[in-house]
Amino acid sequence: MELTDEQWEVLRPHVPGPERQRTSAKGGRPWRDPQDVLNGILWVLRTGAPSADLPGRYPPY
Incomplete structure (x- = not known):
């Protein structure tokens, strides 16, 4: 079971995207x-x- 698009939309504002990550x-x-x-x-x-x-469908750890 993976997150649905609706669940992800609830969490997205709380997760930094590439523009908000420190470089x-x-x-x-x-x-x-x-x-x-x-x-x-x-x-x-x-x-x-x-x-x-981890299966290949997920990014490496």
């Missing part, structure tokens, strides 16, 4: 779609599996 002179990690990241976190919590076992 570092050192670069940092590449930007990932926050909805995909949150769905990956929910998958780990729901399954109890380690994040190393």
Whole structure:
């Protein structure tokens, strides 16, 4: 089960987008779609599996 579009719309204002993220002179990690990241976190919590076992549809941990 993943977040529906309606659920995501409720959460979206509370999640920083790429324009609101801090940037570092050192670069940092590449930007990932926050909805995909949150769905990956929910998958780990729901399954109890380690994040190393995330399916390919979610961004790498």
